Amino acid sequence: MHAFDYQAPTTVADAIQLMAKHNGTARPLAGGTDLIDQMRVGRLTPELLIDVKKLKELNVLSAGPDGLHLGAAVPCYRIYGDETVNSQYTALADSCHIIGGIQIQSRASMGGNLCNSGPAADSTPSMIALDGVCVIAGPDGTREVPVEAFCTGPGQNVLKPGELLVEVRFPPRPAHSGSHYRRMIPRNEMDIAVVGVGASVVLDQGGQNFVSARISLGAVAPTPLFAQAAGDLLAGQSVSDASLDKAAAAAREIVSPITDMRGTREYRIHVTGVLVKRVLQAAVARARGEEIDYRRGH
Amino acid sequence: MSGKRVVTLTVNGDRVEFLCEARQTLLEVLRNNLDLTGTKEGCSNGNCGACTVIMDGRPVVSCLVLAVEAEGSELRTIEGVARGSHLDEVQSAFLEGAALQCGICTPGFIVQTEALLEENPNPTEDDIRFYLAGNLCRCTGYDKIVRAVQAAAEARQVAAN
Amino acid sequence: MATAENPKYKVIGTRPVRHDGADKVTGRAKYGADIKLSGMLYAATLRSPHAHAKIKSIDTSKAEALPGVRAIVTSADLPAQGDRIVELGEGAANMRHLTANVLAREKVLYKGHAIAAVAADNIHIAEEAIKLIEVVYELLPPVMDVRKAMAADAPILNDDIRTASVGSAPAAKDSKPTNIAKHFLFEKGDIAAGFAKADVIVEREFDTAMVHQGYIEPHNATALWNTDGKITVWMSTQGSFSARQQTAELLKVPISSVKVIPTEIGGGFGGKISVYFPPVAALLSKKSGRPVKLVMSRASVFEATGPTPGSHMKVKLGATKDGQLVAGEAWIAFEAGAYTGSPIGPACMCVFACYDLPNGRVEGFDVCVNKPRTNAYRAPGSTHVAFATETLVDEICEKIGMDAADFRIKNAAKEGVRRVDGPVYARIGMVETVEAIKNSDHYKTPLEGKYRGRGIASGFWFNCGLKSSASATVNPDGTVSLLEGSTDIGGSRVGIAMQLAETLGITAEEVIPTVGDTDSAGYCDVTGGSRVTFATGIAAIEAAKDIQRQLVERAAMIWEVDVAQISYRDGGVHGPDGKFLSFKEMAGKLHATGGAVIGRGTSSAATQGGAFGTHCVDVEVDPELGKVQILRYTAAQDCGTAIHPSYVEGQIQGGAVQGIGWALNEEYWYDERGEMRNATYLDYRIPTCYDVPMIDTIIVEVPDPQHPYGVRGVGEVPICPPPAAIANAIYAAVGVRMHDLPMSPPRLSAEILKKK
Incomplete structure (x- = not known):
């Protein structure tokens, strides 16, 4: 690995100052499970790593009347170990359970996953589906960006030099809502999504009709996608094969996948439709308080 | 800018100090600086689990941890699994169940199993397979490894009762 | 855990704990990458970013100038091999190809092909130095598909390759360079008559991708080229004697100058027979005067060791409606990788091997493509x-x-x-x-x-059988120290020790097996071909019989009777009049009866x-x-x-x-x-x-x-x-x-x- 410096500031202000001072040559280090590998192979060569795990704001995981605050450095195992996440923000838990193996989950964070900005990131679709908002601190103060607007290309995002992702905030979950994330991988674990789909649905009181839905897609475009039209067309529709098929078809409309070692373009388009339907079905089941038929990784 | 720094931590119960560069991974330092070569390098990108150690109670792949990040932490490696000169239940179960062939993945599997049984003393076969999926073995087909983990869990339950 | 599952035997069929087990579950076992010698340098390898290119020039001057760099080698440091063909135990090797695979000479033939290596004070300096080596390439079109590589207008990888015919294959027509290194043809019966009898014929084409053995331990070697000219290599290998010979041939030194000390090995499956690092580490050691360690990255293990070929096959089978196979025909093309040597021969022999096929025809081709040179992989x-x-x-x-x-x-x-x-x-x-x-x-x-x-x-x-040997020394406490040279990938030590134990009538635990280095153990061919438990087992049995003979002689001396009156069975010597001394009792009398008893055994003829x-x-x-x-x-x-x-x-x-x-x-x-x-x-x-x-x-x-x-x-x-x-x-x-x-x-x- 190339030579670099390491700092572990204890306040966000110090971290931002460091980031700003090393204009563009510093990178925050959370779990490091992507960053360290990218540095090892020479894809990234920062001169300074700023360890953000000692910043308390980035370690927050708390639920309140204004929703869920998820610090950018909170590791996966804490996320799926959290009661509120498990009961209300289940898509986040779904994602965290399948990122890497257990060892990776001890360190990897959703903030890191998001800032790494890979098209196939497993937690970004969940955060989009759950309407997450990125809270970004920088030299000029704090700003907010919806998760779906965060990534701008493979490995690229809206962060400006000196800026740091502090947390992702999720609105409170309405009654009769459910969410799910699932991906297609060739193995059952330790794999990168060939297609990943997240969905969050709100049903009416009877549980038979959609009030609203948010659908998100991974690994089918240069960035994770918010399939807004696909979700919007479900609003007011009954839960049925026909409505789910329509949403699946609409989701397939917006994808632009490539052929690579993980799958062909045709396969990814096909799987997008299959998974959108399955993920919606699971989210609906959860909204109805039912158990879902899903074995992790399968 | 990239001078060496002193890192102080606890390894297998002992306070340890070492000097390292920021670019050295915990795996490299364990093996090269501390001569704890039981922790193995299989891929150096977090995909094989051969370098698994337990850091502050959580299993991690030491190839994806910088040594400087370990400052102040408590580390348990394969060298710290046996109780003095006695193998622990997991080690015995691997040995008696022939759960190793070449043995290169074995330290990682044993350490990961320690973490599993700490978290879930009575795992199902599915729990075991999910928890150990980050550890690759190319020799055994996993059958005897999974059985060894089951046997170790059982032995521990018996010992506890 | 000794449950006898074979009532004929006392030890065979039981499940003793392996002798090397405690070391392996505690992290104490030393694998190749665990070797640390005083003054040791760490080395890194420069590899080709291109699949097919001519090397126009290599400039190492900037790398040499980097502080902490101690030695750099390129193919210029390896002796030229000419067209030598050398028998290397599991087959003959073209030394021109072998050396070019270790460090590329005029051309690189696959992405990841090694070009140079740097030894430095630590691995990070070595890796930085690698980036400072300047190589000028002239790019050539790569050919990645076996059928395209067989085409007349395909880019040619090796200008010294002409098609060699094997079996009843006709001799190649022209003498132009080709990617088709070998052409096999085997025939039996009358293929046309056979298919004519068939009620049902199926014929399909198949493609299989190149795959890797995937052993978890990357290749490694640590070498010391001493001032007396002796070279010691510590490494994970499936065959220390083969590694010794390959290293000696590549360096053009006598095999007795090279000592290979096999460490524990983290998987092989056929992929750790070929030598990549030992000659490079040795040359770096010679230049620097220090021991040098090389450990391969996982990416290079995939890109630049010896996977098994991808293939294209066309196979046809005919049977009668009552289920009798009458004829089979196969056309098989294997990717050899950069140099000749795919397992196309065994493939041709195996394709119908499960069946009693009266009429058959099998044709096979060994074809070079711009991928790593293939090697054995489990039933290649x-x-x-x-x-x-x-x-x-x-x-x-x-x-x-x-x-x-x-x-x-x-x-x-x-x-x-x-x-x-x-x-x-x-x-x-x-x-x-x-x-x-x-x-x-x-x-x-x-x-x-x-x-x-x-x-x-x-x-x-x-x-296969091939050659093995073993020696066994009786200890005064009734145990036996067994020394053999077959590196143990999956528990062979215990399997060999059990055969010795069975033969002597002692327990598996009373045998202490050691895998020796090339200066201490007798010659053993590679751990491959499913041969070790068979052949090194025979050697151990022979060593045990040798011990039996010697103990019979000792007993004859003790009892003052003729050796013909004594036999060894059931764990001891039996003499006239019910005289009996157990193995352990005999062991206790060694020093008084003439000193050490050392049994020797070899196996070479058995198939x-x-x-x-x-x-x-x-x-x-x-x-x-x-x-x-x-x-x-x-x-x-x-x-x-x-x-x-x-x-x-x-x-x-x-x-x-x-x-x-x-x-x-x-x-x-x-x-x-x-x-x-x-x-x-x-x-x-x-x-x-x-x-x-x-x-x-x-x-x-x-x-x-x-x-x-x-x-x-x-x-x-x-x-x-x-x-x-x-x-x-x-x-x-x-x-x-x-x-x-x-x-x-x-x-x-x-x-x-x-x-x-």
């Missing part, structure tokens, strides 16, 4: 052809409405049958393995559920009878995603006599799961530039434990008459049946026939959608 060549033949057998069974097990039993190869390539089988157990599956609980239990299917398939591997396996698998297919889950798996195999049943089962289970990986997901994925895009464990998807169920094993014991205890090699056969068995199960589940490996979700999904 046999898995490819089993995939073809065994799926065709399934198709024939379907067409004639015959049970797949019954068809195999009816047509199985047995003692006296002549294989298409010539040899006649001794006593073998093909029929018994199919019967074992047919009678298994698995096969007898109906499979229920949607999109589920069951498949069976068989496989064959020759198993093995070949081994067969039949597997049964249940799968469930997700028809929308094209993803296959393995629900249940049973493998039956003829193991001759199982010495240590746990490790026999382990070999079968491990081989089966490697075969499952090959079947479903593993493949070298190259882009159009010839770059492997999945050279990580993340994207080269070997099975995790979450991908497979328990693997049930049925050990069939048809003792091999060529071994005193009936041992048959076990390691290789179990990788052969899985791809075909799974393909057959997929057909049963969703009605599509897969002809390409891997049967990955995108491929299977496309076939399912095509069928709709």
Whole structure:
């Protein structure tokens, strides 16, 4: 690995100052499970790593009347170990359970996953589906960006030099809502999504009709996608094969996948439709308080 | 800018100090600086689990941890699994169940199993397979490894009762 | 844990704890990368970013100037080899190719091809120095596909290669350089007459991707070139004597100048026979005057060691409607990689090896492409052809409405049958393995559920004998120190020790086995070909018999009787009038009766009878995603006599799961530039434990008459049946026939959608 410096500031202000001072040559280090590998192979060569795990704001995981605050450095195992996440923000838990193996989950964070900005990131679709908002601190103060607007290309995002992702905030979950994330991988674990789909649905009181839905897609475009039209067309529709098929078809409309070692373009388009339907079905089941038929990784 | 720094931590119960560069991974330092070569390098990108150690109670792949990040932490490696000169239940179960062939993945599997049984003393076969999926073995087909983990869990339950 | 499963024996068939076990579960066992010597330097390798290029120049001056750099080597430091062909134990090697594979000379032939190496004070400095070496390339078009490489206008990799004919293949017509290094042809009977008798003929084309052994431990070597000219190499290798010879030949020094100290080895499966690092580390040591360690990165293990070839095959089988095979024909092209040497020969011999085929014709080609030079991988060549033949057998069974097990039993190869390539089988157990599956609980239990299917398939591997030796020293406390030179990849030490123990009538624990280095142990060929438990086992048995003879002589002295009146049996010497001294008692008298007793044994003449396996698998297919889950798996195999049943089962289970990986997901994925895009464990998807169920094993014991205890090699056969068995199960589940490996979700999904 190339030579670099390491700092572990204890306040966000110090971290931002460091980031700003090393204009563009510093990178925050959370779990490091992507960053360290990218540095090892020479894809990234920062001169300074700023360890953000000692910043308390980035370690927050708390639920309140204004929703869920998820610090950018909170590791996966804490996320799926959290009661509120498990009961209300289940898509986040779904994602965290399948990122890497257990060892990776001890360190990897959703903030890191998001800032790494890979098209196939497993937690970004969940955060989009759950309407997450990125809270970004920088030299000029704090700003907010919806998760779906965060990534701008493979490995690229809206962060400006000196800026740091502090947390992702999720609105409170309405009654009769459910969410799910699932991906297609060739193995059952330790794999990168060939297609990943997240969905969050709100049903009416009877549980038979959609009030609203948010659908998100991974690994089918240069960035994770918010399939807004696909979700919007479900609003007011009954839960049925026909409505789910329509949403699946609409989701397939917006994808632009490539052929690579993980799958062909045709396969990814096909799987997008299959998974959108399955993920919606699971989210609906959860909204109805039912158990879902899903074995992790399968 | 990239001078060496002193890192102080606890390894297998002992306070340890070492000097390292920021670019050295915990795996490299364990093996090269501390001569704890039981922790193995299989891929150096977090995909094989051969370098698994337990850091502050959580299993991690030491190839994806910088040594400087370990400052102040408590580390348990394969060298710290046996109780003095006695193998622990997991080690015995691997040995008696022939759960190793070449043995290169074995330290990682044993350490990961320690973490599993700490978290879930009575795992199902599915729990075991999910928890150990980050550890690759190319020799055994996993059958005897999974059985060894089951046997170790059982032995521990018996010992506890 | 000593449960005798073979009542004929006291030790054989029990399950003692392996002697090297405690070291391996505590992290104490020393593998190649664990070696640390005082003053040791760390080295890194510069590798080609291009798949095919001429090297115009290499400038190392900037790297040399970097502080902390101690030595740099390129191919200019390796002696020129000319056109020497050298016998290297498991086959002859073209030294020009071998040296160019270690460090590229005029050309690079695959991405990752080693070009130079730097030794420095630490690995980070060595890696920085690598980046400072300037190489000027002239790019050449890469050829990545075996059929394109065979075309007349294909880019040529090696200008010294002309097609060599093997078997009854005609001599090559022209003398132009070619990528087709070898052309095999084997014939038996009358192929046209055979097919004329057939009621049903199936003919299909198959493609399989290049795959890797995937051992978890990367290659490594640490070398010290001492001031007296002696070179010591510490390394993980499947054959220390082979590594010694390869290193000596590559450096053009006498083999006695090289000592290879084999460390524990973290898997090999055929991939750790070839030498990559030892001569490089040795030269770096010579230049720097310090010991030098090289450890390969995982990416380089994939890109630049010795995977097994991708293939293109066309296979045709004919049978009568009552299920009699009448003829078979195969055309097989294997990717040799950069240099000649794919296992096309064994593939041609294995393709119909499971059957009594009256009429056959097999043609094979060894073809260079811009991929790493291929090496042995567990039953090299046999898995490819089993995939073809065994799926065709399934198709024939379907067409004639015959049970797949019954068809195999009816047509199985047995003692006296002549294989298409010539040899006649001794006593073998093909029929018994199919019967074992047919009678298994698995096969007898109906499979229920949607999109589920069951498949069976068989496989064959020759198993070889080659040369081994062992020596054994009796200790005064009644134990025996056993020294042998076969590196232990999967528990062979305990298996060999058990055979010595059985012969002497002592326990496995009373034998202390050591794998020696090339200066202390007697010569042993590589740990490969499923030969070690067989051949080094024979050597250990011979050593034990040598000890018996010597103890008989000692007893004759003690009792003052003629040696003819004494015999060794049941763990001791028996003399006249009921005189008896146990082995332990005799051991206690060594010093008083003439000193040390050292037994020696060798094995060189014995060959093995070949081994067969039949597997049964249940799968469930997700028809929308094209993803296959393995629900249940049973493998039956003829193991001759199982010495240590746990490790026999382990070999079968491990081989089966490697075969499952090959079947479903593993493949070298190259882009159009010839770059492997999945050279990580993340994207080269070997099975995790979450991908497979328990693997049930049925050990069939048809003792091999060529071994005193009936041992048959076990390691290789179990990788052969899985791809075909799974393909057959997929057909049963969703009605599509897969002809390409891997049967990955995108491929299977496309076939399912095509069928709709």
